[in-house]
Structures are given as C-alpha cells and as structure tokens.
Amino acid sequence: MKTVHLELLLGRVVRDPEGKKAGRIFAVRAEPDGEDCVVTEYLLGTAAMMSRLGISAKRLLGWPIRRKPLSIPWDLLDLRDPKKPRLLCSLAELKGKKG
Amino acid sequence: MKKKLPDELELARDLLDKQVVDRDETKMGRVDGLVLELREGKPPRVDHLEMGSAVLARCIHPRVESWVDALRRRIGVQKTGRYRVPWAAVQEIVPYQVKLDVKAAETPAFAWEHWLRDHVIAHIPRGLKGKAN
Numbered sequence: 525m526k527t528v529h530l531e532l533l534l535g536r537v538v539r540d541p542e543g544k545k546a547g548r549i550f551a552v553r554a555e556p557d558g559e560d561c562v563v564t565e566y567l568l569g570t571a572a573m574m575s576r577l578g579i580s581a582k583r584l585l586g587w588p589i590r591r592k593p594l595s596i597p598w599d600l601l602d603l604r605d606p607k608k609p610r611l612l613c614s615l616a617e618l619k620g621k622k623g
Numbered sequence: 624m625k626k627k628l629p630d631e632l633e634l635a636r637d638l639l640d641k642q643v644v645d646r647d648e649t650k651m652g653r654v655d656g657l658v659l660e661l662r663e664g665k666p667p668r669v670d671h672l673e674m675g676s677a678v679l680a681r682c683i684h685p686r687v688e689s690w691v692d693a694l695r696r697r698i699g700v701q702k703t704g705r706y707r708v709p710w711a712a713v714q715e716i717v718p719y720q721v722k723l724d725v726k727a728a729e730t731p732a733f734a735w736e737h738w739l740r741d742h743v744i745a746h747i748p749r750g751l752k753g754k755a756n
Contacts, residue, residue, distance in 0.1 A: 527670060530657040531682055534635055552634045554669065561632065561710055562666040563659060598666040 528606045538568060538601065540611040546618070547572075547594055549609065566601055566609075567593040594618070627715040634669070642720040643674065643708075645727035652706075652732050654721060655679050669710045672721070674732065677704030706731045 530552060538546040547568030554563045572593035596618065602610040611618060632638070634657060641654050656673035680691040695704045708723055715722035727733060 525670075526661040528659045528661060528667070529681075530634055530659055531639060531655075531678075533659075551636065554632045554634050555630060556626075556628045556632075557668075559711060561628070561669040563634075563668070564631075564666065567633075603661055603667070 526604070528603050533603070533606055533609070536607065536609050538566075538596070538609045538611060540613070540615045540618075542614060544615050546596075546611055546615050551593065553595075563598045565595045565597050567595050569593050626713070627717075628713070629716060632716065637716060637718075638672065638721060641716075643672075644720050644722050645725050645730075646714070646723070647726070648722075649727040651723075651727040651730065656681070658707075671710060672708040672713070673705050674708070675703070675705040680704075702734070703731055 533549055533552070536549050538549060540546055549566050549568055550570075550572035551567040552563055553565045553567065554561050570593075596611065600612045600618065602612055613621075629637070638654050638657055643651050643654055645651055652674045654672050655675060655678035658670045658673060659667040660670040661667050676695070677688050677691050681688040692704050708725070712723045712725055713721060714724045
C-alpha cells in the first residue's frame with residue numbers, strides 16, 4: 525500500500541513535465557465518500573495558504589484580492605515521489621482547463 | 624452512531640493540529656499527522672490520523688524522529704511513539720475538535736498518565752494525597 529504523509533506534502537513545490545514551477549501545495553480538499561474520505565483537489569499558491577490559515581486578504585490588508593488558488597484535480601498530480609510532486613499535464617494546459 | 628462530517632474538508636486546516644476527544648469528550652491530544660493512501664485509478668483516501676511525539680518530531684527532520692524514538696525506548700513508558708487512528712473511528716469534525724469513536728483510557732494516548740499513576744501517585748502517602756480519612 526503506497527501512502528503519503530499529508531504534513532510532509534504541504535509546502536512542496538509542484539512542477540509540470542517541462543520543469544516549470546506551478547507553486548507550493550498549501551491545502552488539500554477532500555470530501556466524504558461513503559465510509560471513506562477522498563481527496564478531490566490540491567490547492568497551490570498564496571491564496572491557498574491564506575485559505576488554510578482561515579484569513580482573507582480583504583480582512584488582513586483591507587482590500588480584496590481576487591486571485592484564486594491554483595487547483596489541481598487529484599488525477600493530475602503524480603505523488604509517487606512525495607518530495608517531488610509532478611503535474612501530469614503542462615501548467616498552460618491546467619490553466620487553460622480552469623479558464 | 625452516525626458520523627457528523629462536513630460536506631467538504633480542507634484537510635490541513637480542518638484536521639491537522641486539532642484537539643482530539645474520545646466518545647466521552649475526554650481530551651486525548653492533537654492530530655499530529657494524516658496519512659493518505661494512493662490508489663491506482665482512484666482518488667487518494669485518508670487512511671488514518673496520527674498522534675504522538677514521534678510524528679511531531681518527523682515534521683522537524685527524520686533524524687529527530689529517530690532520536691525521539693530512541694529516547695522513548697530508553698524511558699520505556701510508551702510502547703509506541705505513534706498512535707494511529709483509522710478514518711473509520713472519526714465520528715465528528717467541528718472547527719475546534721475532532722471526535723473519535725474510541726475510549727481514551729484504552730488507547731496509548733494516556734500512557735504517561737498511567738505510568739505516573741502507577742509509579743508516582745501510588746507511592747505518595749495517603750495523608751499527602753489530600754484525602755480526609
């Protein structure tokens with residue numbers, strides 16, 4: 525059984541197949557699925573870190589930042605080496621899918 | 624007992640470092656780690672939560688984890704530096720705590736308390752324990 529420790533995954537830099545930096549993992553979303561709890565997406569970037577800390581830029585700095593965290597669906601992130609998480613598509617493709 | 628879980632969880636924010644209580648609301652520590660199981664063609668699932676000094680030490684450095692483990696073996700109070708709680712035992716997640724369907728006294732979480740009770744408190748003369756008779 526291949527396992528990953530979440531606390532060691534947080535803060536790791538994610539790169540796409542071309543080696544381009546996508547950001548750091550700051551949050552992992554999951555949802556209950558029957559008796560299990562399954563991961564749905566990984567959130568990257570400053571906005572994800574703010575979300576993890578439970579603060580918003582608006583509250584902290586007084587103005588809204590509309591930037592949303594970059595979210596990677598569970599099936600697009602290769603975690604076989606948790607120290608070096610890799611995107612399974614290019615960063616441009618991922619942003620294209622989201623946009 | 625029916626589980627009370629939110630529809631969506633942000634694992635680090637909602638679980639890590641949260642107070643853990645047993646089914647009688649007895650505090651038994653904090654969530655120090657969370658282990659995901661990677662499955663072929665299926666989304667990763669939360670396998671278990673981890674509690675204990677060794678788990679915390681691992682976050683600093685694997686070498687610190689081995690030091691803590693060696694120290695624990697030398698002192699001999701706890702059989703393990705990690706208490707693993709299967710996801711099935713998680714009953715409720717609220718913003719301030721995680722409730723488990725276990726009895727705290729039957730888990731390794733109270734190993735130090737039990738050791739103190741048996742080796743220190745039990746040897747205090749009755750008069751000093753504050754009992755009236």
